[in-house]
Amino acid sequence: MDALIQSLIQGVLLGGLYAAIGIGMSLIFGIVKLTNLAHGDFLVLGSYISLVVTSTLGISPFLSLIIVVPVMFCIGFVVQNTMLNKVLSKGAEPTLMITFGLSIVIQNLLLYFFTADARNLHSSITLKSITISDGIRIPVIYLISCVVGVVVILILGAYFKKTYQGKAIMAAADDLEVAQLMGVNIKNIYGLAMGISIATAAIAGVMVGMIYNFYPTSGSSYLVIAFAVVVIGGMGSTYGTLVAGLLFGLAQVLGAHFFGAQAQLLTGYIVLLVMLIFRPQGLFSK
């Protein structure tokens, strides 16, 4: 029984992290209508940049976010404005292929500079846990990452509802031409959206780096999680992403609980495939 409760708690906490992994991808799909196959690799790039910052400056991974987030925002902005915007009008395939190309380039650049060794981000907090009863322990880092994920999503939700810039982005997502007629400067809207998307991926990357080991090729497993969250929650839905993260986290952890650790990945894949086949528009769309 304790083991099951432990699994449930872990699943819920993972859910917040999964939502943070997927939110950027969901945004970019909702606003720019493109699928970023390099999302997972940008996330891992965030982990590696944090690794460099923490080891050269000797600061904690949390503090490294001050540097990592702006850097990743700029990368996203530049990638969107110099590459993706140029082929948006040509249909879905060119953007799919460019982001796929980016994924290969990032993976192999990381492989070249950091080798294939396992890395992780050290912090004094990583090993601490809160003991609730004999069999139930909550690792503090899971709790923090879950809170960070929820906060990121709440901030984004407020940003799109309350600020002028956020409303402008949403207007452009709904109808580019009308938004332009209403005086929205649409030139950099997509770049901004991609910057935000990649910045959230980097935040998730730093959290993930404190919980798990990462490798240059880890990106694809995070891309799967991002996809699952986006597909379950419905493309472009901010709060749907949060619920989807919880559901997917629980599905994976329960899969592992009942069918063994090997099944964790497979359960995730199967949930995603079933969703794609039967309800590709997501659980929460009309």
Added chain:
Amino acid sequence: MKTNLLSGRSTILKFIALIIVIVALFSVPSWGSQYTVMFFMLVCMYIGLGQMWNLLAGYAGLVSLGQQIYIGIGGYALAVLSNYYGVPLFLGLIIGGLVAMLISVGLSYLLLRMKGMYFAVATWITAEALIVIFAGWNYVGSGNGMFIKAVRGMPTSTIYYYSLVVAIITVIIVVFLLRSKLGLGLIAIRDNDSAAETSGVNIFKTKLYCMMISSFLTSVIGGLFYMSQVWVQPYAAFAINWTIAGMFIVVIGGIGTVSGPILGAIIYVFLNQYLSQFGGISMIILGIIAILVILFASKGILGTIQDKFGFEILSARRHSDRTFTGKPIEELEGSNL
């Protein structure tokens, strides 16, 4: 309507040139070193891989990220059939192809209702799930994979001949397929699917046939590749790298062209072999080249050349009868229309 295999004014010259190239390719093992034969063998395999990805992505509008499903099935079918049942290798290749075809039919019923990126992701996730399944399946050696014992001692030239034949078959199939009724339907679907459907094109069937052909030949290529490698292992056999290779080959050469993947395969294998001494650099350079090509020459090297000079080496286009120039006007007037 008359359909020629070769288009252009110098049809006969081109035909002769093609024959010479094919004969030259068949003679490679008689003059080339072991390394040369292996180089040409890889080029042939990647031509086939590229052509089959192009058939799906360039013509049927199905951007698949799961061609490695069939590569893996081909490799494993060969290993299981020859190791456990003593089936001859050639037959193993064919049976592997048929198994892959069956799987593609099943997948088509599930996945073909998806569009664009949903289809892309679903094919990729299916392949990832297969990695997990094969890596935990003791019958196929789980994570360690299997040795194909029957291949031991087989000369590279034999596998090369097989690969060359398969590469030629893929090219011929693509050319003839696109000139057939199926090809017309494909082009109609690619241009406007709802208009095509109202005109009587069965979208599902057309796409299903493409999936079946592509899976069969990709699986045979997978079998051939693992004949030369001897060892099938789940993480490599079902790796996304196969689709990456196919995609680069097609994008660099020219998506939606028949000769594009041939040029792309030569460039890919050359870069891969030449740059392999520098570790991961080859993949970085391939990735950058692919991005630049999409940005600045979105039709690929050959596609751009064809547009500029109106010249096609192998054409999948239908041509109206060249000798027919329309009825003279006087004749029409005389017929009291």
